[in-house]
Amino acid sequence: MEENQLPTKVGFWSKFRNFLFQDITVELTPYQQKVEDEINEFLHQEITWTGVKNFLFQEIRF
Numbered sequence: 001m002e003e004n005q006l007p008t009k010v011g012f013w014s015k016f017r018n019f020l021f022q023d024i025t026v027e028l029t030p031y032q033q034k035v036e037d038e039i040n041e042f043l044h045q046e047i048t049w050t051g052v053k054n055f056l057f058q059e060i061r062f
Contacts, residue, residue, distance in 0.1 A: 028036060
């Protein structure tokens with residue numbers, strides 16, 4: 001009969017790795033989801049030189 005080759009004692013690093021990489025479930029309210037979607041849309045927008053130039057050289061009124 002074959003013996004089981006698994007370690008008999010769980011080491012510190014195995015526990016640490018399992019804790020560090022555990023699955024985390026986050027549930028957002030509809031408002032939080034809306035804010036997250038807007039942030040993602042802002043962060044992933046296409047950046048062009050024309051857009052940067054228009055932002056930097058826009059007219060400022062007081």
